[in-house]
Amino acid sequence: MEELKKEIRKAVEDVRRTNPMAPSITNTVTINFVANTQLAVGGSAAMIYLPDEADAMARMAKSFYINVGTMFPIYEETFSQLAKTLKETSIPWVLDPVAVGIGQLREASLLKFKEAPPKIIRGNASEIIALCGLWGLEGGGEGSNVRGVDAQDQVEEAKEAAISLAKFTGGAVAVSGPVDLVTDGKRVARSYGGSHYLEKITGAGCSLGGVCAVYATCASPFVAALTATAIYNLAGKRAEERVEGPGSFQVEFINALYTASPEDVSNNKLEVEVLL
Amino acid sequence: MEELKKEIRKAVEDVRRTNPMAPSITNTVTINFVANTQLAVGGSAAMIYLPDEADAMARMAKSFYINVGTMFPIYEETFSQLAKTLKETSIPWVLDPVAVGIGQLREASLLKFKEAPPKIIRGNASEIIALCGLWGLEGGGEGSNVRGVDAQDQVEEAKEAAISLAKFTGGAVAVSGPVDLVTDGKRVARSYGGSHYLEKITGAGCSLGGVCAVYATCASPFVAALTATAIYNLAGKRAEERVEGPGSFQVEFINALYTASPEDVSNNKLEVEVLL
């Protein structure tokens, strides 16, 4: 546990020191919030849509973030290209399978990503279960239980699916909810804190994925996902104490990401269960 | 009037209790603000672009929001599909005819929507007059008097067009301005409050349309449009008292939407004129 805390602290510090870029293809709803959270933790952001630009950025970067929240027609080509490039470069990349189950291109894209698997998958419980099902892995749901972007399942109900996905990708899976679950298939960590306001603003989940990608430039997938989750839980808790509504929560949340010390992030309440 | 106030109060409460989803196709400029206002009043948001996703979401939802502020090529297909789906499901949907008169696809799309008419139309005075004209209804303007997204006409000048559109759709029309006008073709309500800052931020109108769609999941079009307008006027007034500029106005406005009590919304100044 102390080793893990040390790695979390180091991830926070390394990102602040090196200002790493984590390019994204992400949805238009929360794209600004994603970029601002990536900058607030010390990273750099760049968003693209076109196949050749995605290829160029993936070759320049140490990680990549794909969030399928809003699909455009060009993504058919862009995601085909990216799947190839990401497989070739084997940089760690982060997938947020938003609204898996809605639309043919989204489903086809998510299936394609199985062949160049992400090192971090970040989603709510319903999305994790549905992606696990779509990929034909144990613990996956049949059909979608996703209502647009909202989870209809509890975090712990997605535990088996998350472990299954982590074993398949060889990376980590983060399931967001009141208590966040992060697993690498061998350990299941639970991260505490956050705020009820995180459900009252759009983009809390999307931006967590983007911040995972920032930490993935400097840390292992499991540590990156844990660090991102921990700083989110810490910042959410701190922001909630200062605000009267979701408008100012957004503002204070970004401030709290920016001001969180490496020690405080690593000391945010965390429990680790070792799987047998 | 007491009956109307009761229905407004109920709409505010029902949305907070049931957290209804109102999916949108909306412009990229204010898409984040639309989602955050929908969440602030207690609803849920989901934005899409593709035809089959629009179809899927329209079949899952109890209302829908279409804002034509920024047009993409794919909308030719998406709006064709949606016009069919919305006609078939006959869920109440909300149209914001932003910048009607600019561009062929926008005009063609708005003409197509005449065949599957929205139950709520929300616009500024110039947009309401221009849409009424485009649809060949009495009270409509010849040609466009729209300057991009800004109104060049006064709210009261759009009264006839609003009534005409409401009679045609069988729903409600909300004309935004210093004093908002909402009509169902039989009554004309005027809602007071708001803030001059609402014109100094982008998305006040767009997000009002999105919030109308949220209330339309639980209330009649007229009550939904009135409730959305009332909570906007109340929140605008309250936010203005606390801020020194449009930056903090955005923040406090979201807070005020979130904290407004059903009683306060229903008691926001309202006058109703019965048409003979």
Add this chain to the structure above:
Amino acid sequence: MEELKKEIRKAVEDVRRTNPMAPSITNTVTINFVANTQLAVGGSAAMIYLPDEADAMARMAKSFYINVGTMFPIYEETFSQLAKTLKETSIPWVLDPVAVGIGQLREASLLKFKEAPPKIIRGNASEIIALCGLWGLEGGGEGSNVRGVDAQDQVEEAKEAAISLAKFTGGAVAVSGPVDLVTDGKRVARSYGGSHYLEKITGAGCSLGGVCAVYATCASPFVAALTATAIYNLAGKRAEERVEGPGSFQVEFINALYTASPEDVSNNKLEVEVLL
């Protein structure tokens, strides 16, 4: 110098009095922030994607803003159309060559704009050097030194490229950095102030381009670029004094743009070097 200050003061006042519209094609990451800054200084915003809408807006407006931060396939047509329209109408337009060097369509578009040159170019040092190189002008860099959206060069290293571009366009070039450089090819002005937080939020540069376009409706390119730069430096400085992080910086920055007096903007520290 006094003459210049008077012109800056007048630009601030004229925009507040006339509320001019400056339409944009701009990236989806910071589109909301661009619009809100344009409104905060007293202008009006409208964003479009399609060729015929771009043509229509360019014909209605007194200036135009093109930011190539996020490229869409339709831009091949839209930018072809716009290059023609902007040449024909010869309204002053502003170019932000974000991430020049990444992607074929971006490069082809930026080359096309050489034929209908912008009256203001706004970029960071690396982008200015790279654009100058792409256009084959003296002082330009060979190949790109752009890392996504971040500058890898210092402002003063872009001085020659900026002068070269300004001479070619007959307009002004603004290089953003800790000390901003603005030149019309005959004079080099340096504008002081700003805040380190401007690098910790996304959109500071993009929105500066949008605000340049607003002032370009009322002032010469050099004065417009100087006024926009000055109000940014002033607002950045003032906002920084009031905040604890980048979240509230965004809010206070918009407030400060809104409340800055014409006198304060014209008195913001400025040095002018006359080129021989």
